[in-house]
Amino acid sequence: MEISMILIPAAILAALGAAFGILLAIASRAFAVKVDERVPLVRDALPGANCGGCGYSGCDALATAIVEGKAPCGACPVGGDPVAQQIGAIMGVSVEKKQRMRAQVMCSGGDSHATKKYVYQGASDCLAAARLAGGDKLCPFGCIGLGTCASACPFDAIHIENGVAAIDYRKCEGCGTCVAVCPKQLIRLIPYDSAHWVGCMSKEKGGTVTKQCKVGCIGCTMCQKVCEAGAITVNSFLAQIDYNKCVDCGKCVDKCPRHIIWSAERQEGGLFIHR
Numbered sequence: 001m002e003i004s005m006i007l008i009p010a011a012i013l014a015a016l017g018a019a020f021g022i023l024l025a026i027a028s029r030a031f032a033v034k035v036d037e038r039v040p041l042v043r044d045a046l047p048g049a050n051c052g053g054c055g056y057s058g059c060d061a062l063a064t065a066i067v068e069g070k071a072p073c074g075a076c077p078v079g080g081d082p083v084a085q086q087i088g089a090i091m092g093v094s095v096e097k098k099q100r101m102r103a104q105v106m107c108s109g110g111d112s113h114a115t116k117k118y119v120y121q122g123a124s125d126c127l128a129a130a131r132l133a134g135g136d137k138l139c140p141f142g143c144i145g146l147g148t149c150a151s152a153c154p155f156d157a158i159h160i161e162n163g164v165a166a167i168d169y170r171k172c173e174g175c176g177t178c179v180a181v182c183p184k185q186l187i188r189l190i191p192y193d194s195a196h197w198v199g200c201m202s203k204e205k206g207g208t209v210t211k212q213c214k215v216g217c218i219g220c221t222m223c224q225k226v227c228e229a230g231a232i233t234v235n236s237f238l239a240q241i242d243y244n245k246c247v248d249c250g251k252c253v254d255k256c257p258r259h260i261i262w263s264a265e266r267q268e269g270g271l272f273i274h275r
Contacts, residue, residue, distance in 0.1 A: 038067045038090055045086045046076055051154040053077040053175030066091070074098045078173040100192040101174035103157070103167050107143040107186050108199035108260060110162030113214040114142050130183040139212040141201040143186060149178035169264075195248040196241060199262045203236040217260045223252035 043063035050058040054075045056065055065071035066087060073095045074084035081098040088095035120129055120136040126148035129135045135144040145163035157171035158178060165178075165187070179187045186201045198217060202209050206218030219237030231245035232252055239252075239261070253263045 036067050039063050041090050042066050042087050045079075045083055045090065047079050047083065049078045049154055049173065049175065051078060051173075051175040051177055053173075053177055077101065077175050080174075101189040102169055102172045102192045103174060103176070103178050103187055104190050104194075104197050105143060105165045105167060105187050106197065106199060106201045107141070107164055107184075108215050108262070109137060109139055109142040109213040110164045111145070112162055114139055114163070115212050127181075127183050135184075137212075139202055139204075139209075139216065141184060141186065141203065142213065143184065148181055148183070149187060152177050152181045191243050194241075194243050194246065195264050196246065196250065196253060197262055198239045198241060198260060200238065200260050203238050205237055209237075215258055215260050218258060220257060222255050222257060223261060226251045226255045 040063075043059060046059040046063060048059055052058070054062045054071065054077060056062040056071070056075075059076075062071060062075060066073060066075065073087040073091055073093065074081075076083055076087075080100050084095045084098045115138040116136050117133070117138045118136055120132065122128055122132065124146050126135070126144040126146045129144050129146055134140050135142070137144070143164045145160055145165065147158075147160050147165070149165050150158040150160060154175065154177060155171045155173050157168045157173070158165055159168065160166070169192075174189055174192070176189055179185075179189060184201070190197060200213075200215070200217040202213070202216045204212065204216075206220065209216040209218050217238050219234050219239070221234045221239075223232045223239050224234050227249075228251070229245050229247050229249070231242045231247070232239055233242070234240075239256075241252075250263055252261045
């Protein structure tokens with residue numbers, strides 16, 4: 001009698017468990033969300049950085065978007081052309097060759113060059129400092145230098161030197177995360193192989209710039225005049241380089257009286273360092 005009182009409830013529970021298991025199995029198949037078999041293939045081709053540089057929350061979301069036709073095969077800025085071509089093969093489409101990019105800080109106004117307007121002692125965050133009259137530097141376009149971009153960089157490719165953010169080209173993947181978080185919008189993505197850039201974003205007149213920074217661009221047009229390729233133009237008192245025309249001759253570097261046009265030299269592995 002006592003044994004039956006134990007076995008009967010146990011049998012009932014076992015039967016109920018089996019029944020519920022069968023029902024769950026049927027439900028999982030009936031309500032399963034079908035995933036395109038190309039999604040995991042595209043996901044495996046992506047680098048897995050989950051940096052958000054593509055505009056999506058991560059590589060999983062991007063893979064789904066590519067397969068659904070909502071994003072191009074070359075949407076990943078980190079993977080570059082090799083990944084774009086691999087994904088194109090998976091999707092069965094031809095992909096235009098993608099140019100590798102890198103981040104460049106367009107400011108040279110470090111603590112030893114830029115005039116300060118007050119002593120900042122707040123949070124070590126560029127966004128917070130920007131709310132206090134645009135930061136402690138007199139130049140309204142200058143790098144605040146508190147490292148918000150460095151903190152946001154998923155590849156540890158940014159550090160602060162003399163109050164200005166600097167890019168380590170060996171680590172930069174051109175994801176654009178730093179571009180998005182900079183409150184002064186002075187970080188740009190330029191072709192990786194570009195050896196020259198204008199290290200200033202000021203659009204003030206020359207007389208004003210000289211009071212704000214020892215190395216700021218004064219819009220003298222000397223670089224524009226010496227550039228035989230027509231790659232440099234001065235607009236709103238600021239020199240700008242058209243990388244589709246620049247041949248990296250370096251004449252602008254030698255001619256600039258403010259030494260604000262920077263140059264880099266190629267090193268082993270196709271990397272660049274400041275010269």
